[in-house]
Amino acid sequence: MSTRRDFLKQSGLLVVGLGVVPDALADPLAAAAQGALGPGPYPDVDFRQLDSWVVVRPDNTATFYVGKTDLGQGTGTAFRQIMADELDMAYERTSVVMGVTDVTVDQGGSGGSDALQTDGWPMRRVAAEARRVLLDMASTRLSVPVAQLTVSAGVVSVAADPTRRVTYGELIGGRRFNVTLRGDNINATTGMAPLKPVQQMKYVGQSFKRDDIPAKVDGSLRWAVDVRLPGMVHARNVKPPVAGATLVSIDEASVKSVPGFVRVVSKGNYVAVVCEREEQAIQAARQLKVNWQKPATAPFPASENLFTFMRAAMPTAMGTPAAVGNLDSGLASAATRVEAEYEVPFQGHVSIGPAHAMADPSNDQLTIYSNDMKSYGLRDGVARFLQMPRDRVRVMWMEGPQAYGRTAADDAGFEAAFLAKELGRPVRVQWMRNEETAWDTKGPAFTMKMRGGLDAQGSLVALDYEARIADHNHIGYNEFDTVLIAQLTGQRKTTPARGGGGAVPSEMYAVPNQRFVAHVVGMPLVWETPLRTGNLRDPNGPQVAFASESFMDELAVAANADPVAFRMKALAASTTEDSGFKRARSIAVVKAAAEKYGWDTRPSPKRVGSGEVLSGRGFAYAVRSQTIAAQIVDVEVNRRTGRVFVKRIVCAHDCGLVVNPEGLRRTVEGAMLHSLSRALHEEVTFDTEKVTSVDWASYPTLTHADTPESIDVVIVNGDPNPNRPDLPHYGAGETACKPLLAAVANAIFDATGVRIRRVPFRNARVLAALKTARV
Amino acid sequence: MSNFTLKVNGATHTVDVEPATPLLYVLRNDLGLQGPRFGCGLGQCGACTVIIAGQAVRSCVRAVSTVQGAEVTTLEGLSQGGTLHPLQQAWIEEQVPQCGFCQNGQIMTAKALLDRNPSPTDAQIRQGMAGTLCRCMTYYRIQAAIKRASKTITAQTDPTSEVLA
Numbered sequence: 001m002s003t004r005r006d007f008l009k010q011s012g013l014l015v016v017g018l019g020v021v022p023d024a025l026a027d028p029l030a031a032a033a034q035g036a037l038g039p040g041p042y043p044d045v046d047f048r049q050l051d052s053w054v055v056v057r058p059d060n061t062a063t064f065y066v067g068k069t070d071l072g073q074g075t076g077t078a079f080r081q082i083m084a085d086e087l088d089m090a091y092e093r094t095s096v097v098m099g100v101t102d103v104t105v106d107q108g109g110s111g112g113s114d115a116l117q118t119d120g121w122p123m124r125r126v127a128a129e130a131r132r133v134l135l136d137m138a139s140t141r142l143s144v145p146v147a148q149l150t151v152s153a154g155v156v157s158v159a160a161d162p163t164r165r166v167t168y169g170e171l172i173g174g175r176r177f178n179v180t181l182r183g184d185n186i187n188a189t190t191g192m193a194p195l196k197p198v199q200q201m202k203y204v205g206q207s208f209k210r211d212d213i214p215a216k217v218d219g220s221l222r223w224a225v226d227v228r229l230p231g232m233v234h235a236r237n238v239k240p241p242v243a244g245a246t247l248v249s250i251d252e253a254s255v256k257s258v259p260g261f262v263r264v265v266s267k268g269n270y271v272a273v274v275c276e277r278e279e280q281a282i283q284a285a286r287q288l289k290v291n292w293q294k295p296a297t298a299p300f301p302a303s304e305n306l307f308t309f310m311r312a313a314m315p316t317a318m319g320t321p322a323a324v325g326n327l328d329s330g331l332a333s334a335a336t337r338v339e340a341e342y343e344v345p346f347q348g349h350v351s352i353g354p355a356h357a358m359a360d361p362s363n364d365q366l367t368i369y370s371n372d373m374k375s376y377g378l379r380d381g382v383a384r385f386l387q388m389p390r391d392r393v394r395v396m397w398m399e400g401p402q403a404y405g406r407t408a409a410d411d412a413g414f415e416a417a418f419l420a421k422e423l424g425r426p427v428r429v430q431w432m433r434n435e436e437t438a439w440d441t442k443g444p445a446f447t448m449k450m451r452g453g454l455d456a457q458g459s460l461v462a463l464d465y466e467a468r469i470a471d472h473n474h475i476g477y478n479e480f481d482t483v484l485i486a487q488l489t490g491q492r493k494t495t496p497a498r499g500g501g502g503a504v505p506s507e508m509y510a511v512p513n514q515r516f517v518a519h520v521v522g523m524p525l526v527w528e529t530p531l532r533t534g535n536l537r538d539p540n541g542p543q544v545a546f547a548s549e550s551f552m553d554e555l556a557v558a559a560n561a562d563p564v565a566f567r568m569k570a571l572a573a574s575t576t577e578d579s580g581f582k583r584a585r586s587i588a589v590v591k592a593a594a595e596k597y598g599w600d601t602r603p604s605p606k607r608v609g610s611g612e613v614l615s616g617r618g619f620a621y622a623v624r625s626q627t628i629a630a631q632i633v634d635v636e637v638n639r640r641t642g643r644v645f646v647k648r649i650v651c652a653h654d655c656g657l658v659v660n661p662e663g664l665r666r667t668v669e670g671a672m673l674h675s676l677s678r679a680l681h682e683e684v685t686f687d688t689e690k691v692t693s694v695d696w697a698s699y700p701t702l703t704h705a706d707t708p709e710s711i712d713v714v715i716v717n718g719d720p721n722p723n724r725p726d727l728p729h730y731g732a733g734e735t736a737c738k739p740l741l742a743a744v745a746n747a748i749f750d751a752t753g754v755r756i757r758r759v760p761f762r763n764a765r766v767l768a769a770l771k772t773a774r775v
Numbered sequence: 776m777s778n779f780t781l782k783v784n785g786a787t788h789t790v791d792v793e794p795a796t797p798l799l800y801v802l803r804n805d806l807g808l809q810g811p812r813f814g815c816g817l818g819q820c821g822a823c824t825v826i827i828a829g830q831a832v833r834s835c836v837r838a839v840s841t842v843q844g845a846e847v848t849t850l851e852g853l854s855q856g857g858t859l860h861p862l863q864q865a866w867i868e869e870q871v872p873q874c875g876f877c878q879n880g881q882i883m884t885a886k887a888l889l890d891r892n893p894s895p896t897d898a899q900i901r902q903g904m905a906g907t908l909c910r911c912m913t914y915y916r917i918q919a920a921i922k923r924a925s926k927t928i929t930a931q932t933d934p935t936s937e938v939l940a
Contacts, residue, residue, distance in 0.1 A: 219810035219850035277804065278800045402874035666873070696817070
């Protein structure tokens with residue numbers, strides 16, 4: 001039973017209200033502001049009811065309700081395309097509502113690049129089921145068997161007499177389907193209707209423009225940061241100045257004179273100030289005198305000693321090696337052996353807009369207005385954190401600054417809820433820049449040892465990967481006992497999360513003797529630390545592929561082979577393991593990238609030039625789940641300044657069936673440039689007390705000046721049977737992040753003959769390496 | 776608290792705030808505008824950009840007392856009579872934004888750039904935009920959209936030239 005369906009029920013009885021109710025549903029935020037969805041409670045939406053997913057109005061428009069959020073990659077537009085296609089409704093007459101916990105089914109929000117790969121399937125099936133039911137209704141209405149009906153753009157016609165027709169809106173508009181669906185879980189949701197063969201889908205494969213963009217460029221979009229409620233107040237946090245510090249006392253008199261001061265709220269080591277106006281809260285947070293006790297021991301080593309510390313640390317979790325053949329004998333019998341070690345520091349999510357949320361405690365409930373990518377997790381987490389019944393909490397997902405995993409641990413949402421309950425007033429929490437950059441969740445640091453062996457013919461016969469990952473106590477998804485306020489208030493888990501999941505190479509090379517293993521290490525301070533790790537876009541792939549694909553180039557150098565030809569030889573090597581045709585598809589993708597680039601076969605490095613700017617090319621490829629990306633970059637390395645400029649990027653990309661090609665291209669571009677930023681600039685720095693990278697000057701990222709002059713994205717479908725009717729749509733949000741760090745490192749080597757094995761490739765590091773090598 | 780009179784997007788407003796209040800909070804919280812957004816409060820990222828006297832100004836570090844009487848234009852004020860500015864149109868044509876949070880700063884900074892120099896070179900675009908950050912890394916598309924808008928604007932001002940876009 002959902003509130004939304006109560007409304008639908010009413011709308012079926014109350015014809016006058018038909019136009020009003022669906023409009024309120026199409027904009028749940030406006031509806032909530034008007035109290036239109038009722039005062040609660042807010043029970044789960046029943047995914048086994050067709051009405052929970054699809055509403056068709058009398059004017060023959062449809063709205064789809066899905067439990068996902070769109071992080072700016074256009075998934076909302078893609079959902080409309082696949083659902084309009086299966087429903088046979090005109091795309092322009094559809095809309096989509098996403099991620100509002102009491103209005104849309106719980107598909108978990110976003111994460112894992114699974115929007116189309118996983119969640120697209122129940123969406124297609126329920127839309128197909130709605131079409132089936134509507135055709136049955138039309139058959140009765142027109143007294144013609146379903147087999148003799150055709151449907152297009154929401155109009156059902158008799159095939160032999162197209163003048164006899166009825167619209168979906170006339171058949172169902174404003175009334176409930178009342179059709180029960182099947183499925184043990186939401187991903188398995190299905191009706192009786194079969195899916196359309198891909199060849200009959202007309203919106204899939206078209207580049208519809210994103211439906212969210214116009215409001216983002218004319219200023220009309222209402223973001224989560226824009227929510228204003230009567231009686232609201234503004235809160236700012238006061239963080240411990242040293243990681244692991246303990247609160248001793250607060251001098252509240254130090255802020256009593258601040259205009260608009262409302263209250264200081266503290267619990268454990270969590271401290272916030274609340275004021276009537278935003279600038280007042282900022283001033284009060286700066287002015288508040290708090291006495292902190294530093295921890296007895298240093299919370300972490302200084303960042304310049306991070307990798308030394310990680311290599312010496314006792315692992316908190318030992319990985320289980322994934323082995324093929326016998327690595328030791330493979331290495332022992334190799335004609336040539338190569339070893340190298342690679343390092344990637346902590347890198348931040350560093351959202352362009354710091355964490356924020358608004359919580360409204362009216363009616364002994366909580367409504368949280370949030371950009372949380374996992375709004376359902378926030379709802380569940382807040383309910384447990386505040387020990388409230390789950391159906392008294394709802395989360396309205398709204399657009400926000402994206403941080404690619406940051407809001408999976410939505411600290412501000414929990415804090416706003418906590419403060420709203422304390423004060424009994426709507427509270428808006430906004431983190432400041434230094435707070436966000438220092439204290440957001442971090443992508444884990446990696447140190448990776450690689451060993452390899454070549455036989456006398458230069459073929460790869462042994463490959464070893466052994467990683468240490470600083471990922472102990474990896475933060476999960478909005479857990480009530482791991483978000484920062486839970487840690488600071490002492491309401492935390494007894495056992496830290498293991499971390500490091502699956503952080504081994506993904507490439508499909510067939511190596512007869514291979515061992516991949518990853519161990520997890522921790523920093524001395526496990527809780528209440530700004531070096532808490534979370535899921536940063538992928539979340540381990542860019543680090544792993546930096547090592548594994550840099551090392552493939554080092555092996556190719558040892559074999560005096562062209563780097564692409566060397567990889568093709570390893571991909572084509574005989575093996576029976578090829579789940580999802582990933583090896584065949586890898587070969588197709590590597591070939592497509594080389595062809596688009598115009599790759600000529602030669603070993604690296606090229607002959608080092610004599611000018612100030614040295615140019616080179618680099619290749620890397622990676623697999624994520626079922627999606628494959630191969631990238632080639634051209635770099636220019638300035639031997640006077642050490643600056644690396646990536647001038648051109650070519651990416652071949654296979655994510656199976658493509659729903660929106662232009663949307664995909666932009667997603668891939670963004671993913672690659674995000675990784676370019678990580679390759680060239682990004683590193684979290686810290687001393688033995690605190691994080692010292694706290695703003696855009698101390699945590700530099702990619703800028704307009706670094707933007708490549710050309711980017712080509714080649715969409716490949718390397719499926720052995722690309723015309724099959726059940727061609728799957730795989731995920732595309734993160735794969736293209738993976739290869740780029742290695743591609744750039746390989747290009748720097750090609751240009752200069754110097755191998756950089758430590759990320760990021762900032763000017764000073766590159767210049768020092770060039771000088772050491774006398775380039 | 777003191778009274779300050781502001782002209783924003785052609786309308787006059789009087790607000791009663793502390794003189795040091797950053798313009799950003801007045802625009803957002805007193806006038807209800809949504810274009811300029813808080814990104815850093817340090818003038819580093821550009822998300823809060825507005826245009827004052829032809830200059831792209833970072834409203835998070837500009838005290839309200841210093842802009843009394845000045846004409847302030849925000850993203851909401853760029854369109855004229857319901858017609859989008861060529862930059863906004865180009866942003867849609869090039870499908871620039873991903874999350875879109877920074878795009879206020881990108882568009883407003885580009886507006887000030889094109890007002891000064893309607894036909895910037897690639898290097899001038901890179902340099903002029905370098906301090907305006909995007910975390911979805913849409914820079915490549917932003918630069919394409921600025922070039923597209925530049926063509927539209929120069930064609931509008933020179934009726935003999937053709938729109939190449």
